[in-house]
Amino acid sequence: MATIFNNISYHHSIIHCACNNNNTNRINLCPNLGSPPFKKPLILFPRKNLLNYSGISRTVSAISSGVREEALPPALDSSSDPPPIFDGTPKLYISYSCPFAQRAWITRNCKGLQDTIKLVPINLKNRPSWYKEKVYPPNKVPSLEHNNEVKGESLDLIRYIDANFEGPSLFPDDPTKIEFAEELLSFTSSFSKAVTNSLKENSTNEAGAAFDEIEIFLSKFDDGPFFLGQFSLVDIAYAPFVERYQPFFFEVMSYDITSCRPKLAVWIEEMNKIEAYKQTQRDPKEHVETYRKRLVSLKS
Numbered sequence: 001m002a003t004i005f006n007n008i009s010y011h012h013s014i015i016h017c018a019c020n021n022n023n024t025n026r027i028n029l030c031p032n033l034g035s036p037p038f039k040k041p042l043i044l045f046p047r048k049n050l051l052n053y054s055g056i057s058r059t060v061s062a063i064s065s066g067v068r069e070e071a072l073p074p075a076l077d078s079s080s081d082p083p084p085i086f087d088g089t090p091k092l093y094i095s096y097s098c099p100f101a102q103r104a105w106i107t108r109n110c111k112g113l114q115d116t117i118k119l120v121p122i123n124l125k126n127r128p129s130w131y132k133e134k135v136y137p138p139n140k141v142p143s144l145e146h147n148n149e150v151k152g153e154s155l156d157l158i159r160y161i162d163a164n165f166e167g168p169s170l171f172p173d174d175p176t177k178i179e180f181a182e183e184l185l186s187f188t189s190s191f192s193k194a195v196t197n198s199l200k201e202n203s204t205n206e207a208g209a210a211f212d213e214i215e216i217f218l219s220k221f222d223d224g225p226f227f228l229g230q231f232s233l234v235d236i237a238y239a240p241f242v243e244r245y246q247p248f249f250f251e252v253m254s255y256d257i258t259s260c261r262p263k264l265a266v267w268i269e270e271m272n273k274i275e276a277y278k279q280t281q282r283d284p285k286e287h288v289e290t291y292r293k294r295l296v297s298l299k300s
């Protein structure tokens with residue numbers, strides 16, 4: 001599972017973009033559609049700019065240092081006994097394939113909480129009945145058992161984990177960045193809706209416009225390659241979705257989401273260096289198949 005993007009070259013590739021990379025307001029200047037057979041995207045990003053981001057090494061190395069490879073437990077199914085519930089050990093219930101759960105899992109890893117918050121993976125296709133009955137009545141993942149309560153909703157959970165557990169802070173102090181973080185966190189649902197609409201219409205128009213928005217967002221702060229400059233919960237909120245959209249759009253829609261979006265290309269590359277995130281990634285082929293099925297169900 002930790003191998004994910006290691007076996008593909010989408011974001012580690014070279015560099016080649018004919019459009020004006022400084023004009024982040026352009027829409028559809030670079031329509032991005034190639035006719036198959038389609039080459040792996042060639043992304044040109046100004047590596048020397050990365051070296052100017054003084055914050056990267058500080059934040060990300062703090063997160064990555066001490067992150068060790070974790071043996072992931074098997075997913076529990078309808079035949080599995082529940083873990084000891086409300087025994088005082090915080091537990092994060094996830095599904096390995098769920099992007100919402102992945103947000104909470106990345107946050108837990110980035111805070112270095114592997115020994116504090118126990119990971120409890122659930123097989124959603126063959127869900128144990130005790131999960132709904134005894135743990136989390138909405139019957140969704142993620143959920144977090146902490147202090148004799150169970151909470152859900154991924155965007156609430158990542159904030160909760162950040163605020164209530166030890167480890168590096170993943171939310172800014174600066175009021176301008178806080179305001180922007182709120183805007184970006186709110187945009188996550190519009191982003192996913194735009195992609196879903198694109199899939200329904202078999203067109204990249206709406207998704208392309210949403211990726212253009214992302215490119216503009218990534219241009220706001222220049223003290224690092226992340227949404228708020230420095231790595232934060234905002235990056236964690238977007239990463240699981242971009243991880244799925246990038247290979248799906250590339251393989252199925254022949255659309256390279258990083259083409260003419262140099263900030264997004266760099267963001268993906270930098271995210272993929274974060275060990276705490278890498279440990280949560282899945283094989284891109286699996287994402288492509290999941291979204292292929294989703295596409296069929298959206299159209300039927």
Ligand SMILES: N[C@@H](CCC(=O)N[C@@H](CS)C(=O)NCC(=O)O)C(=O)O
Binds near residue numbers: 097098124139140141
């Ligand atoms: N808004 C929720 C969405 C969570 C969600 O939809 N999780 C899916 C898995 S990716 C789930 O548990 N589905 C089970 C179901 O709907 O029965 C969040 O952000 O946590």
